[in-house]
Amino acid sequence: MTTTLPRILLEPGDPAELVVDVLVVALENRADSIEVRAPLLAEAAQRSLREAALAVGHRAKREATARIPAPPGVSATSVLFVGLGDTGGASQGADFRNLLRRAAGSALRSLNAVDSVALAFPVGDAEDAETVATGALLGAYRYTAYQSDASGRTIPATLAISAAEAVRPALERAAVIAAAVAATRDLVNRPPSDLFPESFADAVVSQALVDDLKDRVNVEVIDEAELEERGFGGLLGVGRGSARGPRLVKVSYGPAASAPLLSLVGKGITFDSGGISLKPAARMENMKSDMAGAAAAVQSLFAIARLRLPLRVTAWLALAENMPSGSAVRPADVLRIHGGKTVEVTNTDAEGRLVLADALVAAQEEDPDLLVDIATLTGAQVAALGRRTSGVMGTQSARERVTTAAESAGEPMWAMPIPEEMIGYFDSHTADLKNAGAPAGGMLAAAAFLREFVRDGVEWAHLDIAGPAYNSDSPYGHTVVGGTGVPVRTIVELALSMTR
Known part of the structure; x- marks a missing residue:
């Protein structure tokens, strides 16, 4: 529904x-x-x-x-x-x-x-x-x-x-953007019994077939067999503890091959138990929202397509369910990320960065003009910036473009650094990296880890929306309880800015 x-x-x-x-x-x-x-x-x-x-x-x-x-x-x-x-x-x-x-x-x-x-x-x-x-x-x-x-x-x-x-044209644009935010909220609010990697992928395919999108949008669903064949070790590792396997979904929109390319990467953990590094029971039900980045990425693309903006957009949705079981990834296991880098898993609850790494590498194979990943990534974001302000990290130019768009859209975001010392905490004696890093500054450390999968020279922004994506407190303004739809309005405004 x-x-x-x-x-x-x-x-x-x-x-x-x-x-x-x-x-x-x-x-x-x-x-x-x-x-x-x-x-x-x-x-x-x-x-x-x-x-x-x-x-x-x-x-x-x-x-x-x-x-x-x-x-x-x-x-x-x-x-x-x-x-x-x-x-x-x-x-x-x-x-x-x-x-x-x-x-x-x-x-x-x-x-x-x-x-x-x-x-x-x-x-x-x-x-x-x-x-x-x-x-x-x-x-x-x-x-x-x-x-x-x-x-x-x-x-x-x-x-x-x-x-x-x-x-009148502004009201028509508002209707498109609000519908995209509402569709993001719908996905975030769905219970994990009904929303899992395969059903999420099916929902995207179905939405792309509606009349005003079917001739503008293409969807490719990469299932477990193909993930294995193409070496997406992060998604496969995180997803193997669940009976419901992972998916990588690529959604594409583009009116002309010569148009600028905006690539969006969304974290889509449809439920995050923490895996073997199990989360505390308190408020674990909110972890159905750990796919909010993927929901926002794809609904932003659909809004951009409906607005017929003259640029190319791809949304890479890294979908997995992080569950504990006899087949789950273990601390000390080593995963090979798409592209070849290896990661030693030291905390199975630091799983989002593993699926994002796979999708970031894949997205860069198309040489985007701007790469933006969106993720409910760290509790440290909430500690640093609260439940309403997202953190923005990455290259200086990309970070400034996102925060400017956010100010115009009215979604609070704050630029944060990636201190050079953070990456040292990810040193591993076994693999190229380990997945859990600094004991403090966890939001910044997670960005440092992701930066290892972004090529030099790529304009890249990382949005940590862990708090703002889901409102478990009282409603306020236009924000209801549950999924908020952050940061769809910012991404659409960012796309508009690329066409001016």
């Missing part, structure tokens, strides 16, 4: 005249008072709504909501106020757009079992419109595939954005 988001509509007229179930109105806190930030609303309606908001004690605190019956002069059945906080009078810029995105997401996240919604926000240009629409669509997301009665969690059928006609 794939989550269906609301259908986006553009309404260039007065929002007060829209006949909808809920009209969402943005409020700003200014000098201990509140102001309606909805320029297309008639002045009389703005005054009426401001008085109604004051009457119910709404102070326009960021993301705070309050729903009331619509006052006279407003055709909607009800009005939902949502706060922007004190913007300092701002009406543009990345920080302001982040406020819009999160406010729109909070508003839609608070609404259940309504059919039609319209947003009256300060939409000044196409970028604002895309921001508001994306936030609202992602806030509307509900994952109900395994609930026997989800009638109380239905999402709106239509979502109208109050804005000028000129922003």
